[in-house]
Amino acid sequence: MSDCIIVGGGVIGLLTARQLFLEGVDVLLLEKGPLGGESSWAGGGIVSPLYPWRYDDAVNVLAERSKKIYPELTKALLEETGQDCEFINSGLFTVIDHGQDEILAWADNWSLAASYIDDIKTIHDIESAVGDVVDKGIWMPDIMQIRNPKLVKALKASFDHLSIPYRQQSPVEEIIVENNKVTGVRTRQQTYLADKVVIASGAWSAQFSATESCVDVLPVKGQMIMYKGEPDLVKRIVLSEGHYVIPRKDGRILAGSTLEKIGFDKSVSTDALDELHEAAVELVPLLNDLPVERQWAGLRPGTEKGIPYICQHDDVEGLYVHAGHFRNGIVLGAASAELMADIVTGRETRCDVTPYTMRAAH
Secondary structure: EEEEEOOOHHHHHHHHHHHHHHHOEEEEEOOOOOOOOOOOHHOOOOOOOOOOHHHHHHHHHHEEEEOHHHHHHHHHHHHHHHHOOEEOOEEEEEEEOOOOHHHHHHHHHHHOOOOEEOOOHHHHHOOOOOOOOOOOEEOOOEEEOOOOOHHHHHHHHHHHHHHHHHHHEOOEEEEEOOOOOEEEEEOOOEEEEEEEEOOHHHOOOOOOOOOOOOOEEEEEEEEEEEEEEOOOOOOEEEEEEOOOEEEEOOOEEEOOOEEEOOOOOOOOOOHHHHHHHHHHHOHHHHHHHOOOEEEEEEEEEEEEOOOOOEEEEEOOOOEEEEEOHHHHHHHHHHHHHHHHHHHHHHHOOOOOOOOHHHOOOO
């Protein structure tokens, strides 16, 4: 019998289980497929929300805390496993044509480096590969990125290195509740007993009888494409009208992403490919000459405001919900796991948890 079962082996579940394990909690992680096989590997890995000034403080509090955790976390994973998560500084240039004063005031309030630039030469000094549409915007030089498939790989290796128990291909079919108290979970293979259960199942988190009426998380498909380029062909992350280009360390370049509310459908489409390619080439014209190496889709755990659930269940003792990070699972993940561990272990939390409770607006 474990102290705590984590239901879900994406980045949120992996980070939560690892955090609890390092604090002495006897954990077991159960994942319906392979670890990190859903949206965790599929995103862009920008360690900042897109247009962070549009989000509630509840999102930015976690984002800023995560930015402080990731340097040490990725260093620890490298030392434990030899796996490099490619946590690197790329900076972020966001094309905007109005509201810069408010954005800069917001950045100043959060002590973030940001400047408004409308000089073409200066923009080209930042990123020489951009097209004519990138003619003014907000430059944030300190924005980092992490290569999320490599983060997942490193976390799995960490689980093996530290002997953190986990089961893949173990879909949880039922959260067992007796007298309004959780007692364990049931998979197709067997029943696992525990006094505490954390639901960290991403877009599937509202699929259990204990959560279907009170957790408002829905799948939102995002499609992306990847170009095969050369290292340093593009150096900066560039964002405009919801579309972005992300250069990886090895020369591959990601372009994303769509937002599609069509249920649990992970198929890819030529329409999305055309949309993403057109937007990417407008931002960085040289992409028109590079081959599209891959296209894929992932299902984000969508919430209306992008504020995740990080809380104990209101009606079931010992049941916790850790889901609904929407587009920001990687961005918020490290801080979110830290906060969830505080809640599960009954420690004083590092921030106000009210925005993440079940009754709050998400």
